[in-house]
Every structure is written in C-alpha cells, then in structure tokens.
Amino acid sequence: MGFLVRILVSALAAMLTTYLLKPAVKIDSFVTALILALVLALLNALVKPLLVLFTFPVTLLTLGLFLFVINAVIILLAAKIVPGFKVDGFWWAMLFSIVMTIINSIMINLAGGSND
Known part of the structure; x- marks a missing residue:
C-alpha cells in the first residue's frame, strides 16, 4: 500500500479516534488530521x-509495556508540533495511541493492504 494511501488512512483513523475520545482529544479539521498523520509518520520513523x-x-524489564509510554510521548510531542491538535494529558495520549492503532489496522485490512 502506498505512502499517500497510508497517510490518508491514518488521517481518517485520527478523525475517528478524535470522535470517540471527543472531550479530551481535539482535531480542528481534516487538513489538521493530514498534517498530524505526516508528523506522526516522521516522528515514528526518526x-x-x-x-x-x-x-x-526499561522496555525489557517491563516486557515491552514501556512501548505504550513511548507511543504516548510521541502523541504528546505531535500535539506540541501540530497546531489544531490537542490532547488533554498523558493518559489520554496513551488511549489515543491505542485506539488509533486499532482503528488504523482495521481500516488498512479493510482496504486490502498489509500491515507491514
């Protein structure tokens, strides 16, 4: 699946996740969601x-559970970088990360792509 399609799917997943976590997570528009998807792709890569x-x-000691903390930190960092994207705190960032990952995986599988 191409990079642009993955970015679009991630933006849609971010919008849906924001709808589910409405009071604590806010995205102003779909353009903001696209920028968020690009920033998250860059942060996850770099x-x-x-x-x-x-x-x-620490990750080894916690049997990999510390990766949830790293994902939440990436979301909080993205919230600082992307104007129009707000997360109310660490726990909401962690929940946003988990829910968005699940929704993103479902949407990619429905689109017929692989999750690699």
Whole structure:
C-alpha cells in the first residue's frame, strides 16, 4: 500500500479516534488530521527508534509495556508540533495511541493492504 494511501488512512483513523475520545482529544479539521498523520509518520520513523534504543533496559524489564509510554510521548510531542491538535494529558495520549492503532489496522485490512 502506498505512502499517500497510508497517510490518508491514518488521517481518517485520527478523525475517528478524535470522535470517540471527543472531550479530551481535539482535531480542528481534516487538513489538521493530514498534517498530524505526516508528523506522526516522521516522528515514528526518526524519534521513536531513538527512544526505544535509549529505553531498551526499561522496555525489557517491563516486557515491552514501556512501548505504550513511548507511543504516548510521541502523541504528546505531535500535539506540541501540530497546531489544531490537542490532547488533554498523558493518559489520554496513551488511549489515543491505542485506539488509533486499532482503528488504523482495521481500516488498512479493510482496504486490502498489509500491515507491514
């Protein structure tokens, strides 16, 4: 599945996730969701591997559960970068990350793409 299609699917997943977590997470428009999807793709490609590398002992000690914390930090960082995207706190960022991942996976599978 192409990069642009994945960005569009991620933007739709972000909009749907925002609708589900309405009072605590806000996205102003679909254009903001597209920018958020691009920023999350960049942060996941550039920042997340460094965070995983630096926190490897903690991640190993928690049997991988610390990766949820890293995902929440990435969402909070994206909220600081993207104007029009707001998250009320760490726990909402973690919940947003989990729900968006599930919705994104379902949408990609429905579109006939692979999740690799």
